[in-house]
Amino acid sequence: MMNQAGRKPRNSLGDISVLYVSVLMRAIAEEGHDAAALMGRFGLTSETLTSPDARISIPRFMRLGQAAIELTGNRAIGLTMGELTRPVDAGIAGLAAQCAPTTAGALATLIRYSLLTSRNSRGAASTSGNGEQAHFYSIRPYNVFNYFVVDSVLAAWTRFVRIISGEHRALERVTIEYPSIGLDDAFEAWFACPVQFGARHNQLILAPGVGSLPSRQAQPAMYASLTRQCDEALTRIRGGWTTGDRVRDLLMPLLQGTTPSLDTVATRLGTSPWTLQRQLAEEHTGFRELLDDTRKDLAGDYIRETRNALAEIAWLLGFANPAAFHKAYKRWFGISPGEHRKQFHEEQTRKGIR
Structure with a gap:
């Protein structure tokens, strides 16, 4: 996928605004630890955190979160992040969302414009039920590096709903895909509702009547102005995309566990397979070539x-199967994936990069 300047992002797995890194730093400080030391370890400066356009890769953010857990000893630091999150921490999307007329409308607005501050190859957040259910895409397979991402997102959404509605018990239920880590009581106490682990989806469901509550910060004129600015920003991001870019963007989350077909991607793009093939040919590429290139880019970053x-x-x-991946990787890079990872880590160690 290309960015708005027409260049491939530095990390095909995705990136996230430093706005969210700032929230994590506040959470570390809230836990009584020195966030500056961790910033230095990861090469982050105060200038980076105050740059509105700065982003870091999703893998780096995950490693940063795991380092924060090791530093603080709090495996549920994502909940602390949620408690400290403000609408402005989602950038202009948060400012627009808080001005929406209703709580459900505010949550739906926040999620609709999430691409302005984060992009992930795994998928995109969404809402259903007129904004009364919010879904965070699956990031299987789960490990210690991505648990906190799910926690922080669901907790941030919950905090946002509480601010907008004025209701602490704003949720009916929370479901989380990864298995219980033994902190069920702490999660249920924080979310103030039942929390199901090992579920099919990551989602939160608003309590009956909460979605229709007026936003405590509703401002019709500002809502119209700010959503217009958000739409313009999304248009700038997507405006330079070719058909091939849109195909790559769809392929990334569809790859998990299967090989997407031309028919599937064409349907997602609202066109016919023949038309899609023709459009790609006009760009001097093809579906199989894009599929292979997308896998190669993702493989190297993974x-x-x-x-x-x-x-x-x-x-x-x-x-x-792994054997098929191994064969493709050697074709792409001339080296096995295991040996490539070993060489990369040795090089990072020599440079003093962790």
Whole structure:
């Protein structure tokens, strides 16, 4: 996928605004620890955190979160992040959302414009039921590096709903895909509702009547102005996308556990397979070429930036088995994925980069 300047992002797995890093730093300080030391370890400066356009890769954010857990000893630091999150921490999307007329409308607005502050190859957040159910995409396979991401997102949404509605018990239920880590009581106390682990989806469901409550910060004129600015920003992001860029964007989340077909992608784009093939040919590319290139880009970043097992990466890229992934990786890079990861880590160690 290309960014708004027409260049491939530095990390194909996705990136996130430093606005969210700032929330994590506040959470570390809230736990009584020195956030500055962790910033230095990860090469982050105060100038970085005050740059409105700065982003870091999703894998780096995950490693940063795990380091924060190790530093504070709090495995539920995502909940602390949620408690400290303000609408402005979601950028202009948060400012627009708080001005919406109703609580459900505010939550739906917040999520509708989430691309302005984060982009992930795994998928995109969504709402249903007129904004009364919010869904966070699956990031299977789960490990200690991505538990806190789910926690922080669901907690931030919950905090936002509480601010907008004025109701602390704003939720009917929360469901989380990853298995219980033994903190069920702490999660239920924080969310003030039943929390189900090992569920099919990551989602929160508003309590009956909460979605229709007027937003305590509703402002019709500002809502119209700010959502217009959000729409314009989304248009700028997507405006430079070619058909091939849109195909890549769809392929990334669809790859998990399967190989997407041309028909599937064409349907998602609202066109016919023949028309899609023709449009790609006009751009001097094809579906199979884009599929292979997308897998290659993701594979390189998974090997360098994550600690996922090779079998997990094979699944994430839609290969039938690890052997098929191994064969493709050697074709792409001339080296096995395991040896490539070893060489990369040795190089990072020599440079003093963790």
